């Protein structure tokens with residue numbers, strides 16, 4: 001049995017560090033924000049090469065507060081990718097603004113910059129590129145269009161901790177970067193958590209206030225208030241995990257490279273399209289996604305052979321039932337619509353062994369042989 005992810009293995013390796021950090025929070029009873037969260041915020045801002053990080057209770061809250069801090073509200077439009085996790089679009093809708101979608105590039109899986117300009121209107125108040133699967137969107141042309149129109153860029157970096165693009169790092173290229181520390185992300189808490197990063201002190205001040213009931217000074221609620229604070233326990237756990245992230249990322253990249261070799265040399269190589277990361281940055285492989293025509297049958301056969309896989313995601317945003325109110329229809333984003341039928345996420349995590357990878361590849365060969373007959 002090869003699980004899709006193996007967090008228990010990660011936690012076993014750093015168990016004594018985690019235990020000590022958790023005990024410290026229990027002893028101090030600083031359960032909401034507090035010193036462990038502040039320490040993590042400082043370290044995470046450094047990691048992203050920015051001035052400020054603000055610890056929150058989820059990546060969705062990060063997107064929501066990022067947009068609110070920029071003044072996004074009812075009547076506005078926010079442009080994002082059609083192929084993303086639903087949270088990106090949901091956070092736009094929380095503000096009362098309307099999500100406007102752009103198709104993705106078929107190789108990169110991220111917002112196609114050549115289609116961005118056509119989606120921008122006089123009502124566009126922000127652009128949210130999503131660094132899907134651990135590879136950053138093509139930021140130069142996106143930032144150029146945004147700059148020309150004076151529109152802020154908010155990065156959805158929920159899947160891209162430490163990913164790079166040219167000289168930049170995920171979260172540091174837009175006005176605001178949004179991260180999730182959902183347990184399964186490359187840097188994961190032991191519960192819900194997220195963060196916003198920015199170099200803009202005034203946006204940071206607003207976001208800090210809004211996460212804690214809009215208080216700029218204690219008990220005076222000046223801004224719209226939310227209960228979006230990070231837990232002390234999550235701050236402590238993330239503080240333990242962050243120094244290990246670089247090694248975990250290298251391990252993910254090694255696994256991806258080995259999958260590349262094994263799958264390219266397999267008997268079913270001709271039926272697969274392997275990831276082709278762009279040479280303009282470092283992919284951190286939150287997911288290792290391959291494309292195959294007989295995707296659903298491959299997935300079923302792999303499951304029968306004990307190999308767990310995922311589909312990220314089976315429907316693009318505009319075809320999700322909840323999006324009916326946006327008024328899009330089938331055919332509006334053909335690249336996203338084709339990708340979601342062909343993508344399958346293979347097991348990838350830092351602890352994945354050579355033996356497990358070989359099993360995944362031989363199970364893939366057997367599965368596609370079965371499919372062919």
Ligand SMILES: *Cc1c(COP(=O)(O)O)cnc(C)c1O
Nearest residue numbers: 058059060085087088158180182
């Ligand atoms: C996980 C994720 C989010 C939401 O993060 P949560 O912490 O689960 O709220 C947003 N966008 C993308 C692309 C994600 O993968």
